Structure formats: structure tokens, C-alpha cells
Amino acid sequence: MKDKNAFNVLDSIKGHIESLKPLQPKQAIVCIGEYPIKLLLKQPNSKTAETVAVFVGKSSDEIYQWIPKGFKPHFVLGFEDSDVNTHFWYNVLPYISQDQSIVESLKKKPIEKLHGVVAVASVWEGVGSATLPTLIGKFNDANINALSLAVLPSQIQPSDAYFNALAALGNCVSLDGTTVVLLERDCLENFEGIDRNGVQMEGDVIINYMMNLMLSKETFVDEVTELSRTFGIKIFTAMLASGASANIYGSLENVFEAALLKPLLNFDLSTAGLLYVLIRMPESLRDKLPQAKIELAVATWFKEKADLKSIYITEPIYVEDTSDRIDVVLLIGGFENSKMLEEYEKKAKSLTASAVKKGLIKEEDWQAMMKKLKDGA
Numbered sequence: 001m002k003d004k005n006a007f008n009v010l011d012s013i014k015g016h017i018e019s020l021k022p023l024q025p026k027q028a029i030v031c032i033g034e035y036p037i038k039l040l041l042k043q044p045n046s047k048t049a050e051t052v053a054v055f056v057g058k059s060s061d062e063i064y065q066w067i068p069k070g071f072k073p074h075f076v077l078g079f080e081d082s083d084v085n086t087h088f089w090y091n092v093l094p095y096i097s098q099d100q101s102i103v104e105s106l107k108k109k110p111i112e113k114l115h116g117v118v119a120v121a122s123v124w125e126g127v128g129s130a131t132l133p134t135l136i137g138k139f140n141d142a143n144i145n146a147l148s149l150a151v152l153p154s155q156i157q158p159s160d161a162y163f164n165a166l167a168a169l170g171n172c173v174s175l176d177g178t179t180v181v182l183l184e185r186d187c188l189e190n191f192e193g194i195d196r197n198g199v200q201m202e203g204d205v206i207i208n209y210m211m212n213l214m215l216s217k218e219t220f221v222d223e224v225t226e227l228s229r230t231f232g233i234k235i236f237t238a239m240l241a242s243g244a245s246a247n248i249y250g251s252l253e254n255v256f257e258a259a260l261l262k263p264l265l266n267f268d269l270s271t272a273g274l275l276y277v278l279i280r281m282p283e284s285l286r287d288k289l290p291q292a293k294i295e296l297a298v299a300t301w302f303k304e305k306a307d308l309k310s311i312y313i314t315e316p317i318y319v320e321d322t323s324d325r326i327d328v329v330l331l332i333g334g335f336e337n338s339k340m341l342e343e344y345e346k347k348a349k350s351l352t353a354s355a356v357k358k359g360l361i362k363e364e365d366w367q368a369m370m371k372k373l374k375d376g377a
Contacts, residue, residue: 026115027215028052028074028106032131033122034062035151035185039207040120041066051215054102056131058086075105079127088160089167090360092130103138116221117146118214120207122185123168124153124161133171133178140177145225147179147214148172149207152265154185163348163355166341170369173235179228181236181331183207183264191262194243196325201242206264210240213280213327216317224276224331227312233274236333237265246285246324252297255328266340272306273334280317280327291315309334338374345370 029051031037037055052074055063060078067073077099085091106117117139121128132148139146150168153161172178188204195201201209214220228234241259249255260269277298281289295313302308345352355361 026218027221028054028117029211029215030054030056030102030117030119030135031121032056032119032135033125033128034058035122035125036120036128036149036207037063038066039204040211041068041071042205042208052106054105056102056127058127075102077101086126088126088355088360089129089164090355092126093134096131096134100138102135103142103144106144107142115145115218116225117144118149118211118221119146120149120151120211121168122151123165124151124157124185126164129164129168132168133175136172136178137175140175145221147181147221147224149181149183149211151188151207152182152184154189157185159347159351162344163351166344166348166352166370166373169235170366170373173372174369177225177229178234179225179236180234181238183238184266187262187264187266191240191264193240193262194325196243196319196321196323196327198243198323198325206240206242209242209327210238210329213278213317213329216280217278217314220278220314223312223314227274227276227310228333231274231309231334233333235335235337236274236276236331237263237267237335239263239330239332241326241328243325243327246281246288246326249326252289252294252326252328253301255326256298256301256330259328259330267332267335267337269332269335270306271334271336272332273309274332275302275308275311276331276333277311277313278317278329278331279313280319282321282323282325283318285324285326286316286318289316341370341374 031040034057037057054075055073056077057063058078059080060076061080063076063078079086079095082095084095119132119135121132123129123132132150136146136148153165172180188206191203191206193201193206195209239259241255244255244258279294298311298313352366356363356366
């Protein structure tokens, strides 16, 4: 007769061995361009360290010089050996379209289940402008959900930045399965907030904080991209309230008001059609702010702000700490963007005409792409 205790011991040993295996990351970050790469590496956080990090830039040698000791990227791709002029998107596009190394590297990674990719690109650069839409297409083909954060140029940047940005957005919305969150560089760099420890945060480091929050939700990318596909809305933006004390603010509605004062894109909220809400709060607030109360607060606050088609409030992230601080990310989609695009087209007009005249792009292709972009695909 077999000893049951022997099986219990074996099961216990097996469980212990399993617990000792290193946790495999289930999400990936792709940073495209010098701006987002340096941002990510400026203040790497715990969630960043737990993810598969891919960096794409002009020079892999430069990228490795920026990487701090102890940080190990999964993959680095540079264009320095390709003899490609990386200033404009149309020069980079043929090269990156043929490259399969990034997707292949992710497939080789022993990831149990990749729950999505968060791609961050500075789309005013030729590398970012060409690579972002190209990778979206490649991820779609590989059945990998991807959420893109496109950092738009500053008001003081020259016309080439707007030409590249328009091409990036137009090529992105021309693809099926695209979900792009627009962030303005000026809004990021002027941001002021508080972190969960009550420490002041200033400037573009807020991207790291927001990405930490996004990556803390394992199903975040899957949920947002499914919402995007369901309603056929590809373009979003974000509003963020960080480190908001529940005691000081008094209500979630007041936290939302704080987020509205610091949008990460200048847009008209009243024209929005879709909303995704992600909240992080201490475990001690779970009973005080149950899901039903959160849903009511969101619906009440937005009732006078926009006529939304749908609101998706994901299960909050609960953390064990002694504070009463709440972090909120509101992803807002389907808003009117024609005014912004008209401004971009005006700034890029001379470069667009020059590229058409030189045969670098076709007028009809460019106009078709701009139409899709204006239609808010």
C-alpha cells in the first residue's frame, strides 16, 4: 500500500521548487526614440524592471551608454549600421518594415503568456514616426495586443517635427487593431503632481509614474485594446491624478477634477465618446470605495462633462501601504481632433509639398491617410 504522506511530501517539494523559479514577465515595454528611452531610464521603477524592455533608436551604442548599471534590456535595435538617414519617416520606413528582429526576440523570450506591449514613441523623430506604426502592424500579425503612447511635439519645435508626427498618426490609424494614446510634450514637461509618498513630481517623469500604474494591472493592455476594437475608436488621450489624499480631496469626483486641470493633451472633453478608468488605492480603502461606489462617482462626474458611449472601470489595484493616497488614470477616446490636425498640417505644409514634389511620397496617399486620421478612425 502506498503511503499518502509520501505523495504529500513530493507535492510540497514540487510546490517549493516552483516557487523558487524566477517569475517570468508577462508584459513588454518598447521605447522608440531618444526621448522615451532616456525618460524610462531616468527613474526605472519596480514594474519597469519586471518587464521585457526593448529600445529602438538611431544608435545602439548610444543607447547602451544611457543604460544604468544593473538594468538589462531584453533587446536593443539601432540604425547606425544600416546607412539609413533617420531624420524623416519615409527614409526609415523601408528598413524597419523589413526588420523582424523585435517580434522574433519577443517570441523567443520564455514568456508564459504575454499580456501585451506598451510602446512609447517620440513621433517627431524619423525613427519614432516610422517604427511605431510598423511595430503595431507586426504585433497585430503576431496576435500580440499593443497599446501605444505617442508623444507629440512641443509648440516650439520646427516643421519637420510636425511632418513626422502627422505621418506617424496617419499610418497608425490606417491599421486595424490600433490603440494610440496621444500625449503632448508640453503638457508632460509642465506637469506637477505628488507621488504615493507625498513627494512632489515635476515634468516628463510623470510618464514613468503612469507606466508603473498601467503595468501594475496585468490585463491593462488587453482590456483597453478590446474596448478600442469593440467601439472602433483608435485614438485616446490620458488624464492623470497622482497621490491624491482621500482625506484631503474628500471624494473621487474631486480627484477627477484635479486630473482635468492637468490634461496630458489639450482637447475638448465634451466631444469624447469612450472612457477607461484605472484606479490604484490602499487596501484600507477597499470597503470605503467599493466598485459600485466608484462606478457611481465616475458616471455622476462625467454626466455633465461628455455624452459617453461606454465607460469601462477595471477592478482597482490595491496596495499595502499606510497612506490614503489614490492614483487615477483616465483614458479618454473618440474626442474631436480636427483642430489639432489642422494646426499640424499647416505647420507641415511646406515639407509635405516638398516631399511630394521630390517623389518621396504620393499626394493621393498622403491625403487618404489624413482623411482617415480626421475621421477619427
